Amino acid sequence: MDAREFIARRIAQEFRCGMVVNLGIGIPTASANHVPHGVDVILQSENGCLGLGPRPSRAAADPDLANAGGEPITLLPGAATFDLATSFCIIRGGHVDATVLGALEVDSQGNIANWKIPGKRVPGMGGGMDLLAGARKVIVALQHADKDGDSKIRKHCRLPLSAVGVVDLIVTDKAVIEVTAEGLVLREIAPELTVADVVAATDADLILPATVATIHV
Amino acid sequence: MDAREFIARRIAQEFRCGMVVNLGIGIPTASANHVPHGVDVILQSENGCLGLGPRPSRAAADPDLANAGGEPITLLPGAATFDLATSFCIIRGGHVDATVLGALEVDSQGNIANWKIPGKRVPGMGGGMDLLAGARKVIVALQHADKDGDSKIRKHCRLPLSAVGVVDLIVTDKAVIEVTAEGLVLREIAPELTVADVVAATDADLILPATVATIHV
Amino acid sequence: MTEIIDAEQAVRNIREGMTVMIGGFLGVGEPLLLIDELVAGGVGKLSLIAVVGSYPGGGFGVGKLSRNRQIARLVTSHIGTDPELVRQYLAGDLEVEFNPMGTFIERIRCGGGGLGGVLTRTGFGTEVAAGRARIEVEGEEFLLYTPLKADVALIKAHRGDRLGNLEYRGIALNSNPAMAMAAAYVVAEVDEIVDVGVIAPRHVGTPHIFVDALVRGRDHQERKLEFTDLWVDSGRLQ
């Protein structure tokens, strides 16, 4: 299983029946494919709907239905559509139970950087900053290290922040880390790793509880 | 013809085809019955519609259709309904061409008092203050004098204001008065009156142009 | 998850001193059955948030709450249609906070939508501006109004599906969609409850995630008779 699918599968375990969830582009969106049978989460898309369904067939694809990544979507029975102003009242107003977003870096204070690399990559924040400020629970999905092997779980973010102190849970290909008032608590590690491996691969200090579970996906 | 109908008829002459108009309760609402044939004004009701039609028959009355005074209404073909938040975006945003409102007093500075008589009558401002602040043209419909014979067209309003410097036109049973930067200009008088009669009946100073027309209703 | 319950159960959560939003406008779009139950329960000292008072003359819809003296504090734009509210207010038995109607609804939208407040020109130079913060934006001053939220909202829609999605009808939506977003517990009274899928996604006025409880009220035909009587009796319908 590749790292991205591993992360997506683990994130899907966070979902509970009836939760309103907004998924960012990439790994977060992929996590929807792994929601356990019988767990009905209500997917919100910030471009204007609640009740996102699976991808359509070519025949069912509709030019007026796409997600925030531009991909064609279907709507489940009981879905609702609305304009952006209402969509962000839902998001900012605290009516989204959880958002799952990708990140460039996260840190010990629950800070997150995911919208720009100065002078290099400037996509913009899109709806991300509002989701970070408004969602009740923020889950970050990212690979533990960047392509140079550098830890993305930092003592302090180096890149421009997207939000301060909002991250609740960090899910990577190596570990599940909870953000607490005391700092980052290592909750689970990938099957092939030891706690020492994860600590070594992490720039931030990790609090090690009595038991650290193994991720099962 | 009674004073109220006289005022309503004169006000209807202010309407032009395609104007978006919000009418207050009482004489203003009655003015809709006197719109000249062929002049299609678009009536807005602040409780949530554009395209107000005539009163319904008993068979056509609908428990989900009423105006801001609680009276049953019909909607014309091409009408639109919306919630209060949108309705007041329309009003505050300058998208209503004219509002016609009743008043307790108006004055030389275009001030208007129409929402309370301290300690005595405190209905509240309803949507009136937003209409006064937002409508492009404010027409005030009122009897020239109160029941004690006191002029309601004042040098300075004595009652708590609803808005400052917003009134454009004053229509009473005695006169049509335009509010200008220089002060109140007497434009028209009722058929049975002289200019001197109107000046005598008015607390505010009136600017008298070369010609003062007679109101024809 | 939205539960489908009866009116009596739905108002059971409302306790003395709570802040309650009630949707509707002079009876239209008001949750009449829920109000009746709230009156029957008799819970007092309510802090009520309602855009206007009773249908003219008093005693209808929210007017039953004032008549039963259940309101201690009222945030509204207008009480003039309800002689009982006016009487209690002038006697000092009722605290009333008057808001321009557009400000009133926008405060609720801010409460539900996570915004910090309303900046409006409305009311400048009047006594409602007194003591209120003024914020300058691009050289112009605006009055600042704080957001409004509630413990409970009692709202009314035309239809609800079994998930809790609401569809509105006519102009009866008025304050209901905004209030649905701004309260911790939201009860919607509807004319009918339909299967999921009957209300098309683009006709959902309030998504089910805002609705905690759905109550079947009088149906459309019963309401037509009720409003016809009301309108005829008060001389507003021939």
Added chain:
Amino acid sequence: MTEIIDAEQAVRNIREGMTVMIGGFLGVGEPLLLIDELVAGGVGKLSLIAVVGSYPGGGFGVGKLSRNRQIARLVTSHIGTDPELVRQYLAGDLEVEFNPMGTFIERIRCGGGGLGGVLTRTGFGTEVAAGRARIEVEGEEFLLYTPLKADVALIKAHRGDRLGNLEYRGIALNSNPAMAMAAAYVVAEVDEIVDVGVIAPRHVGTPHIFVDALVRGRDHQERKLEFTDLWVDSGRLQ
């Protein structure tokens, strides 16, 4: 009064340096025909207000404007899908004002709705907060954003009636209803033009009073083929 005109006439009012809002989101709900005409006309130095950039990869919808170098300034929440926008921005040829998406749309709503600005928590502690006014409301600080308005808005709806009332479909409404209220001149591109009365009052998403011109765009079936090609070619549809 809404006039029914063709796309070429509709964009004729847009002149160099004007502020233009364009509705839609990554192609969906974008006025594709009007954009094509704006590109054909070649008018430059536009100040564009659009929630996001082109459909991913660039060159589609609003992406045609960046490719044709017609944009001098852009107010948006995201440009990352349009390589041409990113290139021009990094080269200093294009000024971009980044807004969180919820703030972006609310600024437009304020512009259209006569409110003085947006008060939001979003962006606190980030560089978007730098130099921005902070307003304290009930002990909590909020960032103040000013309203947005435009000379022209080009929007897209599903159907328009001959008066100019617009009905939206699916999630293609997105930024269109807000932009319809915030521009001096509003052109709506629609799949079909229908008789007055066909769109029920409660299904009107934008009332006709906001629409200055109505343009018949590609019909729904043509758009389905266009988007199917787009999605299949970019690997987003099997």
